[in-house]
Amino acid sequence: MDERKRKVSLRIWILIIVPTTVFITFIFLCYYLIKRKPKKSNKSLLRENFGKESLTLEPLQFNLATLKAATNNFSEQNRIGKGGFGEVYKGILLDGQHVAVKMLSKNSTQGAKEFKNEVSVIAKLQHRNLVTFIGFCLEEQTKILIYEYVSNKSLDYFLFDSQLSKLLSWTERYNIIKGIARGIFYLHELSRLKVIHRDLKPSNVLLDENMIPKISDFGLAKIVEINQDQVNTNKIVGTFGYMPPEYAMFGQFSEKLDVFSFGVMVLEIITGKKNLSSHKPHVPEGLLSYVWRQWRDQTWLDILDPNIKENYSEFEVTKCIQIGLLCVQQNPDVRPTMTDVLSYFSSYFNELPSSQEPAFFLNERSNPTIFPQESNINQPINNCIPFSTNKMSVSEFLPR
Incomplete structure (x- = not known):
């Protein structure tokens, strides 16, 4: 009887152990085969993402191991900020060059599109007032600029800080304004391609050790034909407060979009104030409206940042205010190129055109819950709410 029980028990154990062992072996075999699957080479990934451009971009490609070594394995100590679609680390390459390494978040779908766009655009550009592109890394899910x-x-780090703004003299501000203008001029007129940045703002203007401005973040930039005057899009991307009304409302853009953004920045640099002030109940109007009223009332020097009121050139300040106002006109055809x-900057005796009432489409009448402070947007045009104030322009005799 005991012998029979032992045989039955042995059969049961065999029936349990053998299938289990086979199953576990099968799982490990599958895992091994998956792990053994050859990874795509850097060249094939490059071709998949950039097509014909891959040949010209190949010399700019870094491997991940090099960047891990440069950034101490992307350590927290090397982390210097967060960009539009990922974290930024300071690194030192093998040749001793200091670099900023911008790692794309793996969960960002829009970031992946911006990565390809940025590499394609900025790899073709080179100017003193544009940030220098060193290269990129593309390995499986890893995307790095x-x-x-x-x-x-960045400029906003100084401009909108009550203490750091004291470090920006009028001379430095004036040179920053002219440097940004030269960078945008290069994008529109001098590069092999006509590039519209579409997201110009102080946080996208970097300052080097000599306070020379460098335009950065080309993830939203658009390459257009040299002779193309206007482009239409059904998707609005950029930052509220720096968009002209024709783009924010109707998706129409040209180089005059960047001109408008530049005008807003000029007025921000002069005043030390952000264009969007709707979150502050004590601010009676938006920056563009405020500057226009002071200009109209011939009290334009009252808008100066208090930190520079002791030492500035009245001629230069007046010229910059007028240029800023000309750039933010409601009608894009009236804005200068x-x-x-x-x-205007290069000629001391040049008489500037008279500026009219600027676009007031983002002032205190905008609902701050819909248009948050310096918010980046990416939305279809049919979701946009018209928020332009329809006012008639009145010609007046104003100081030039």
């Missing part, structure tokens, strides 16, 4: 390291962070803007 590498730029020159710019030590003084960047060629015009540079001519």
